[in-house]
Amino acid sequence: MTPIQDGTIGSVVVVGTGLIGTSVALALRQRGVRVYLADRDAGAVRLARELGAGEEWTPGATADLAVIAVPPQFVARQLLDLQKNGAARCYTDVASVKALPVAQAEELGCDLTSFVPGHPLAGRERSGPAAARADLFLGRPWALCPIAETSAEAVQTVRELVALCGGNAVTVEAAEHDRAVAVISHAPHVTAAAVAARLAEASETALGLSGQGVRDVTRIAAGDPSLWTGILSGNAVPVAEVLEVVAADLAAAARSLRAFAGEGTAVAEVTDLLARGVVGTGRIPGKHGGPARTYTVVQVVIGDRPGELARLVQAAGETGVNIEDIRLEHAPGLPLGAAELYVQPEAAEGLAEALRERGWQVP
Template identity: 85%
Template structure:
């Protein structure tokens, strides 16, 4: 990436060098922005610096933008402390809830004219600076929740931050934001954790039978519990409402299944939920935020050896077919697995034929 012509952000301080904060720092460094780092955890700052995310912040240095990357309940106090020291001309945060920090900022008497609440909707199940990536925000939505007090300069500066990081700014009210993330992020994390919790009690035999399906459903449950407890507490009511609706659906399905097992009655309630699930999945935006697309999967047997996946990707590239997504499924107890290549339906046959010609084995 190159600097944006006419950019006004020359220097920033990132307060909080976890996954999101360090990823922002890395993205800004690629754009030629001078980045300072601050965190209560000196080891986290040191690691972020070693990763090339920036330099340690001298607290008397004033910057163009302060980015507060701390848990939701600490955002407002951190904002107040920074503003008291005139740390920056504009301030923003990246917490995943917005009503709580905005409300606390008002109570503490923070200057809302220079503070624009934000939330990049990007992340990973891993946490900490070691998991950071400069490309984490490319093409991802970045919610901005402006208040009536915001100056035009503050809004423009935070919008520029999003552009520098490669994100897509979406303006949304704080309450609407929190209800939205309850549906698309917070409640799904809890339900994934509930499914994963059953695995902690499962037998070794059952776990030995597990495949990609259970990995897909439970992947996000590996997130840091202490971090997620803070997020969920900050958005408690909207998340509780979504979970109550999920519980009602599951209870109805459980009742239908018990009735079916006992009397052989119809399980229409089960089918109805499964059909709603298909419709809901179909509404998730597709690649680059566009309409959802249905891809064809081409399965390829792949050895569990260094360089094998790179060799497969190169071979696929030689066929001239664009790979939309890749997933790997390992065969238990065997030094091989299956690579699932997701492509446009009209390109599947050409990819399959091209890979076979290059010596790859595709299951029939």
């Protein structure tokens, strides 16, 4: 456990022991912060405690900071209740929608001077305390959306929280935040769900032919529907605007393909959409928030056995080549698969040859 260095946060109340709340608690515990846990679900609190996330909170105890980790529509009411109990000197939340909680907090008459709306942009497809990880926020952006009334002390305290969890604080206005996450998170989740929904009706033949591509596109669609319904309804208009544009692009592509099938005409709309997709993908920041990089993939055949991937990583490390990313694809019906090692283009050929010399099958 790494102790706090010159910090003002000695104790934190985490309300909501789901994935994000418990991950915050675990990260703080690793830094020596005393963490109190609260949740309407006693079982979730019990599991979070067993994972080492903290101790159960007794109303009346006061902490330096309260972290509200509940769905967006419940943030303001929870904030008001905590402030009435004097739970902490500063407050923040981790909901993925910001304008709604702020507006509701104003309507309820919450003390906005001590409240810093926040949103760590990190997560997993799995939910609940069992999925929590202390390193979930390492290097990830953490949006902070202070309003005019927010005090400098509260902002500094929450920035300290972000640093303790290993995140990178990014200050952004609440409405701008909501428009941004509609594009990069909320609408993509809905579109992934739309693609994945087609698989529910797909034939066994189609599913048997599925590869990494469909897994990549649909991965995030495995999220909890009830949780995501709350998120999407809290950011309804910005998400709807993005989905309408996406739907228009898809409709134009469909019309173009039908025209081509019937008359053999050009599919300019499809080409244009694909080209814009390449441009958009290229704008996604690379590692550590730097410029996007194009990596070369070195594919290695590996057996589906315990320790095989570890052996491959060790062999690659012995070559001195930095592995930027790794993806696995299993061969249906066979006890083997392919590991895709993403490396700098100039290192690919040398890595492939070195792995072959060590006995690995590199196509």
